[in-house]
């Protein structure tokens with residue numbers, strides 16, 4: 205059977221068996237700037253499908269522990285199922301273009317290193333700026349940012365099929381679920397979202413762009429601190 209993530213109405217994410225669950229940590233420099241992704245521990249994903257908390261109130265994060273029922277979680281989905289590109293602004297540089305769908309931002313802040321991805325795109329006739337723009341866009345877990353060559357080739361990082369609860373080290377909070385490698389996401393109504401190489405799913409329960417992260421976790425008490 206096809207591996208996928210299914211949104212349970214007013215409940216957690218149901219994840220097909222066989223999809224690995226592995227923590228991802230934002231590695232920072234001495235000023236707290238996001239520098240690189242660090243692989244964290246691998247969780248038990250078991251032989252069966254498993255459930256990841258979407259409401260933010262589980263005492264056993266990243267897993268669901270049933271608390272969503274007690275708090276009568278309303279897990280309404282707000283996000284559009286339109287293609288990613290339809291929501292993008294396009295920044296045209298001399299050698300590459302940057303597609304930017306701001307609604308998907310999860311504020312992992314890799315795009316701010318050095319001159320930043322937007323300026324680096326505009327300066328992409330310089331090889332080191334071009335390299336920086338591609339790196340920063342590829343580090344964007346949310347898939348908000350994508351670099352496209354002038355020949356129309358979409359540059360995507362090679363990502364394994366897995367899910368990573370994010371640790372936002374500088375902010376001191378749990379971040380969203382980073383879904384990698386083109387795993388299908390089925391809404392509570394049975395309709396499928398656009399399949400993408402990378403996306404970040406809300407797990408604080410507060411996103412106004414549910415099921416995608418909209419940075420609400422930064423201000424959620426239940427998301428302070430890190431997962432074990």
Ligand code: FES
Nearest residue numbers: 257258259268271
């Ligand atoms: S979705 Fe079940 S405890 Fe959060």
